Amino acid sequence: MITQKRTVIYVSDGTGITAETLGHGLLAQFDGIEFQPLRFPFLDSLEKARNCLVRINELNLSEGVQPIVVMTVTDHEICELLHQGQAFFIDLFDTYIAPLEKELGSKYTRSVGRSHGHAHPQYNARIAAMNFALAHDDGISDSDLKSADVILVGVSRSGKTPTSLYLSLQFSLKAANYPLIPEDFERNHLPSRLMPYRSKLYGLTIAPEQLHRIRNERRPNSKYSSLENCRYEVAAAEKMMRREGIKWFDTTSRSIEELSVQLMQAMQGDQTVHKFS
Amino acid sequence: MITQKRTVIYVSDGTGITAETLGHGLLAQFDGIEFQPLRFPFLDSLEKARNCLVRINELNLSEGVQPIVVMTVTDHEICELLHQGQAFFIDLFDTYIAPLEKELGSKYTRSVGRSHGHAHPQYNARIAAMNFALAHDDGISDSDLKSADVILVGVSRSGKTPTSLYLSLQFSLKAANYPLIPEDFERNHLPSRLMPYRSKLYGLTIAPEQLHRIRNERRPNSKYSSLENCRYEVAAAEKMMRREGIKWFDTTSRSIEELSVQLMQAMQGDQTVHKFS
Numbered sequence: 001m002i003t004q005k006r007t008v009i010y011v012s013d014g015t016g017i018t019a020e021t022l023g024h025g026l027l028a029q030f031d032g033i034e035f036q037p038l039r040f041p042f043l044d045s046l047e048k049a050r051n052c053l054v055r056i057n058e059l060n061l062s063e064g065v066q067p068i069v070v071m072t073v074t075d076h077e078i079c080e081l082l083h084q085g086q087a088f089f090i091d092l093f094d095t096y097i098a099p100l101e102k103e104l105g106s107k108y109t110r111s112v113g114r115s116h117g118h119a120h121p122q123y124n125a126r127i128a129a130m131n132f133a134l135a136h137d138d139g140i141s142d143s144d145l146k147s148a149d150v151i152l153v154g155v156s157r158s159g160k161t162p163t164s165l166y167l168s169l170q171f172s173l174k175a176a177n178y179p180l181i182p183e184d185f186e187r188n189h190l191p192s193r194l195m196p197y198r199s200k201l202y203g204l205t206i207a208p209e210q211l212h213r214i215r216n217e218r219r220p221n222s223k224y225s226s227l228e229n230c231r232y233e234v235a236a237a238e239k240m241m242r243r244e245g246i247k248w249f250d251t252t253s254r255s256i257e258e259l260s261v262q263l264m265q266a267m268q269g270d271q272t273v274h275k276f277s
Numbered sequence: 278m279i280t281q282k283r284t285v286i287y288v289s290d291g292t293g294i295t296a297e298t299l300g301h302g303l304l305a306q307f308d309g310i311e312f313q314p315l316r317f318p319f320l321d322s323l324e325k326a327r328n329c330l331v332r333i334n335e336l337n338l339s340e341g342v343q344p345i346v347v348m349t350v351t352d353h354e355i356c357e358l359l360h361q362g363q364a365f366f367i368d369l370f371d372t373y374i375a376p377l378e379k380e381l382g383s384k385y386t387r388s389v390g391r392s393h394g395h396a397h398p399q400y401n402a403r404i405a406a407m408n409f410a411l412a413h414d415d416g417i418s419d420s421d422l423k424s425a426d427v428i429l430v431g432v433s434r435s436g437k438t439p440t441s442l443y444l445s446l447q448f449s450l451k452a453a454n455y456p457l458i459p460e461d462f463e464r465n466h467l468p469s470r471l472m473p474y475r476s477k478l479y480g481l482t483i484a485p486e487q488l489h490r491i492r493n494e495r496r497p498n499s500k501y502s503s504l505e506n507c508r509y510e511v512a513a514a515e516k517m518m519r520r521e522g523i524k525w526f527d528t529t530s531r532s533i534e535e536l537s538v539q540l541m542q543a544m545q546g547d548q549t550v551h552k553f554s
Contacts (some may be wrong), residue, residue: 006381015538017447018302025295025349026373029385041538068380072302088380090373096303103345103365104283108306123532130439137411162407165442170294255400261292261318 003032007059009040011052011071011082016041022092023070035068049078056085074110129168129175136176137161142193145176150267151197152177153190153241154204155233156224157214159251159259163204166256171264185236190244202263203241203248208234210252280309284336286317288329288348288359293318299369300347312345326355333362351387406445406452413453414438419470422453427544428474429454430467430518431481432510433501434491436528436536440481443533448541462513467521479540480518480525485511487529 008027010019016039027035038059040052059067069087071094073079083089097108135141136148138161145151150173152160160177167175184191194201206214208230215225223229241248247266249259285304287296293316304312315336317329336344346364350356360366374385412418413425415438422428427450429437437454444452461468471478483491485507492502500506518525524543526536 003383004381015534017534017538018298021295021298022302022369025299025369026377029351029370029374029387030377030381030383031386033381033383039541041542074306088376090377092299092302093306095372096367097306099365100303100307100367104281104307104310106280106307106310109308110306127439127533130442134414134438161411162404165407166446169443169446256404257292257294261294264316265318 002034004065005034005036005063006065007036007038007063007067009038009052009056009059009067009069009087011040011043011069011073013042013044013073013075013078016072019070019072019092022072023068023090026090027068038067043073043078044075046078046081049081053082053085056082056087060086074108076110125172126169129172130165132174133164133168133176136174137164139178139191145193145197147174148176148197148200149173150175150202150263151194151200152204152263153180153194153201153237153246154248155180155206155211155237157211157218158204158206158237159256160204162256163251163259163263166260167263170257170260173264180233180237180240182233182236185233185240188240190240198244198246201244201246202266203237203246204251204259205234205238205241205248206250207252279311281342282311282313282340283342284313284315284340284344286315286329286333286336286344286346286364288317288320288346288350290319290321290350290352290355293349296347296349296369299349300345300367303367304345315344320350320355321352323355323358326358330359330362333359333364337363351385353387402449403446406449407442409451410441410445410453413451414441416455416468422470422474424451425453425474425477426450427452427479427540428471428477429479429481429540430457430471430514430523431525432457432483432488432514434488434495435481435483435514436533437481439533440528440536440540443537444540447534447537450541457510457514457517459510459513462510462517465517467517475521475523478521478523479543480514480523481528481536482511482515482518482525483527484529 008023010016010023012019043049043052056067056069067087068090069082069085070090071082072092073082074093079091079094101108150167152164152175154160156179164175164177167173178191178194208227211230211234212225212227215230219225249262251259285300287293287300289296320326320329333344333346343364345367346362347367348359349369350359351370356368356371378385427444429441429452431437433456441452441454444450455468455471485504488507488511489502489504492507496502526539528536
């Protein structure tokens with residue numbers, strides 16, 4: 001039940017993605033309130049700050065309640081100007097930078113967009129990982145599987161593609177994925193091209209009822225999407241993964257974020273992966 | 278120049294992605310310090326908290342300097358236990374929840390994984406957007422282009438695919454992309470199947486020198502990757518976009534995050550997109 005509406009203003013001199021992640025993490029903890037986001041990214045001049053200030057105060061008057069401002073702004077003058085607004089402020093840098101400077105014995109650099117910058121050394125690794133994930137989606141290519149960090153296996157529509165892409169985009173992991181198909185179950189062994197990479201294989205499984213719903217949206221009333229076939233494929237895939245000693249995860253009620261982090265934990269436990277250390 | 282190394286421990290009873298984004302946003306502001314991440318996701322019991330506490334204190338002793346702990350933990354007892362560790366704490370909930378409760382006149386729900394949960398109403402929209410982006414990558418499919426939120430155009434390897442995927446994964450936007458190829462330049466008009474969707478078209482361009490480097494990694498010493506051809510294609514694409522009144526963005530020195538947020542700003546300015554409001 002929604003009992004109140006509040007406007008949340010995200011202000012940043014960069015993309016605002018950090019501010020929005022912060023605000024979302026905090027505000028998702030409050031039930032019954034509808035938060036209306038308003039975004040001011042790339043706010044990097046006093047002129048833009050003045051416009052934002054006007055908007056903050058307008059909202060305070062028109063809504064009869066002060067807006068919530070979540071901000072990550074590095075420039076001190078801009079921060080001070082914004083804080084003149086009639087709002088409830090969650091100011092990440094204002095809260096933590098001074099204590100961090102003290103703790104680290106180092107001055108902060110006040111440079112914009114550090115965490116998402118193109119010049120960030122990890123940026124090229126992320127793009128390479130994403131290209132790898134796309135090139136190795138759904139068993140498209142066998143080439144260069146040896147440079148994969150992880151190879152996900154599972155039946156069609158068990159969640160391999162979004163998880164692979166998320167692993168690449170968020171964690172710069174080279175994630176391939178490979179479908180387990182009825183022919184594999186009849187032959188009763190893993191696709192032979194995966195054999196050399198056993199230590200990189202992790203499985204995804206899913207409740208047959210949910211698989212049936214997902215497949216039915218794509219190919220309604222087909223054998224492929226029938227509940228009976230979904231039950232068969234899931235049972236056969238789990239049997240194969242169990243026999244081959246492949247760790248697997250159930251995607252039925254997990255988000256791709258949760259799955260991805262659990263996969264990374266399993267990989268850390270199974271081998272020394274320097275990327276994580 | 279690296280002058281010190283510090284261990285950063287990310288602790289969460291969820292995925293830890295919020296904690297890590299926040300920590301990265303703050304710590305990226307400090308030069309000359311190498312931060313070694315250590316992750317404790319899904320820390321949801323006192324037993325796990327005790328293990329983490331032991332690790333914190335071990336690190337403090339072995340490194341001779343206290344670790345930095347960035348945490349998003351909802352359980353009060355677990356928080357208290359962790360705070361007994363010898364560390365510098367950045368505790369997101371501890372800092373902001375009490376003032377927010379007061380401001381909102383509402384108690385927080387202490388529920389784990391709210392911001393990335395599978396049950397989140399926007400979750401299915403995100404997966405649908407990602408499937409759309411994959412199905413409409415590189416002009417693969419014309420079907421259902423009318424339901425696209427945005428269609429990116431640009432020469433091959435100008436950054437369309439990663440930007441489309443990021444828009445879908447981060448902002449749940451249905452992003453298609455379509456290559457501009459030499460045949461289009463010879464015909465001197467946009468691909469005809471894009472004509473009905475002019476208002477959704479945005480362009481990406483790139484410095485020819487960088488395009489040459491990127492293409493050369495894929496197909497070394499080809500006509501496709503030659504600097505001369507890259508110069509021709511980029512100039513022809515920009516000429517076409519200018520003539521057709523398509524707004525475009527230069528991807529040469531922008532991250533996909535920056536590009537995505539700038540695209541969203543342009544879309545907001547151009548039309549009323551309720552997704553953003």
